[in-house]
Amino acid sequence: MSVAEDREPHRTTDLQHEQDYVSMLYRRLDDERATTERRLDRALRSHGETPQESAERDAATSLHHERLAQLGSVEQGLCFGRLDFHDDRAPAYIGRIGLFDSDGDYEPLLLDWRAPAARPFYLATAASPEGVRRRRHIRTLSRKVVGLDDEILDLRAAGGQQADLGLAGEAALLAALERKRTGEMGDIVATIQAEQDDIIRDELGGVLVVQGGPGTGKTAVALHRAAYLLYTYRQQLASRGVLVVGPNSTFLRYIGQVLPSLGETGVLLSTIGQLFPGVRARGTERREAAEVKGRPVMVDVLARAVADRQRVPEDRFAVEFDDDVLVLRREVVERAREKARRTGRPHNVARRVFVDAVLDALVERAAVRMEVDLFAGVPDIPLAAGETADAPVLDARDRMEIRAELAGSATVAAALDELWPKLTPQRLLRDLLGDADRLRSASEGLLSDADRAAVQRPARSPWTPADVPLLDELAELLGEDDDAERAARERREREERAYAEGVLDIMDQDEEILDEDQIRIADVLDAELFAERQERRSRLTAAQRAARDRTWTFGHVIVDEAQELSAMDWRLLARRCPTRSMTVVGDVAQTGAPGGASSWQEMLGRHVGDRWRLRQLTVNYRTPVEIMNVAAEALHEVDPDLRVPTSVRETGVEPWRATLGERPLASVVDDEVAAADGGTVAVLAPAARLDAVRSELDGHGEAVSVLTVAEAKGLEFDGVVVVAPEDIVAESPRGWNDLYVACTRATQRLGILCTER
């Protein structure tokens, strides 16, 4: 233990004193909620006469709404710490948000954990106390104070000893770590450790890489960093939002409550597969297919696939027009294509240039034909004075009319579409992966026959996560000719606004003549109107607006389990974050994805060169020593030089091994469920055995999660049973990494069922 810890039961007076203070804080919180509700109500009822007033009203409702959400989310564990100082400063209380005295002097009653003044709570040690005499953890249940853990930051009291791991608030920390898991990640705001705090508060700019073994709190640190950045750089980040990328939707559900519990709503949690609005990547595919799709060479394959759709006719281009056939030579179309390509614009935007050039050529052809027709059978008339024989018979206006007619002709449009079709990313990718000839043409010399066989699939196949970065790349290559759509959107917004203003006016007139009861009905209407109006504009947080917009760029991007991302995934993320303000969190020893990375430089070099900074986390908070000893065997197979992180606790419970099939799996798992005593249990199986294991454990319901290792990435359970580790290892080129991940999901107990082999 690093410091003297007060394990004596606290005197009732101490508890009572803290209870009084905490109760006062909750009263202050209630007041604040009531005030904010009143402000929100007032803002909703105010009419914006001018566009500026409307905008101000929207900004105010949005602000109050956000504040209300924040005040609502900090109810549990509002205040969790107190610092007492050596000098005569008043004690500082630390909590989830800042609260101030409502009187004139505006004294802080509770410090937000992210405020600089709260930092000693996480950093002060006996050796470097930063003026702190005592650190107190206050444990609460609802609004009741149920316990206190004190540390006196005094080297003499600690016997001059510094513990190896330098843990702060050890009693509170160990209590948190021993807690049964619920299936949802909780925040660690009361027990953040110094090495974690350093990372959480690292500066905003540039790429920060956080490398740490399993259970070192990388995910927790990443989420607290998001909350810290939004607090500290609110001006910069509130409007653009923060994106947190996780490996799959189970993981996102697992971490989903952490940021709201810290009072933050401006964060979009997403997988890579969810980052293309309008596409749900629910399909699965073989590892080989995902690996090929993740390679950087796909950029060239896709560029070629787009170029392949810009065709010129074999021989000549003939199109029916006005009971006639207009013919263009192949070279004329080729020149039009070159002209369009030379603009360097994306396919759908450059299409206009191509279409214009072909239409110009067609107008010429049509004009010639008309002149021929006009004069057919007409005897030569002598030229009048000033006339020349080659003066055009059709003037500019005639030509414009012909052009308009050509442009409006369905046959001409269809013929042009054959040569240079308008394309969506979805259509192009479906066509490409569903057609062997197209695929070969786009990838000859870039992919092998085996690669092509891996990615080719029936045209109606569902989208997979590895398709999404390809769709994103194609969206860039194809571009959007969206003038008409933008105008329609603006018109729609104007109409909606006028409608809302109208409803408000009617309500106001009504209110003047309604009696009390009816006004209450109007209040309900008001609430509905509020919801409607907010839904359209101000209620949407930056994160929600970002989720609907592929071209949104975020103020900061945090990537968890980053080692799993492919080169194409990184290209997509780089587009979402042109400022390269990123936090990249992961463990290159846990890489399971075939396109994932085994070194950070290999992964990031292509996008940021060597302009990234590395921080390491070294202490394992999840997995006890006994289990890490077993996990270390798997890690040794990955790379004998790698070391497991140091565990903070021992449980005295050794992991067990048995042979699969000796006892029915259901009964083995029943024992584990009983041992977990209300905690969570997972059975991790090789993909090939998953269905069989699931049906064997049918009836265990929600008590047991049956998952592949890939699905269990980033999650944790009180008890874990690993089925057929040999098969897990054999199933993938990174099988030992997978086994390492499987063993390190456990917080209390690990069992391994080997196959007979």
Ligand SMILES: Nc1ncnc2c1ncn2[C@@H]1O[C@H](COP(=O)(O)OP(=O)(O)OP(=O)(O)O)[C@@H](O)[C@H]1O
């Ligand atoms: N300072 C802390 N106080 C309390 N609990 C902590 C602390 N740091 C980490 N934990 C807990 O340890 C567990 C592991 O944390 P987390 O999932 O963030 O680790 P990780 O490094 O992302 O692991 P992996 O790479 O295996 O997914 C979680 O239950 C987390 O809440």
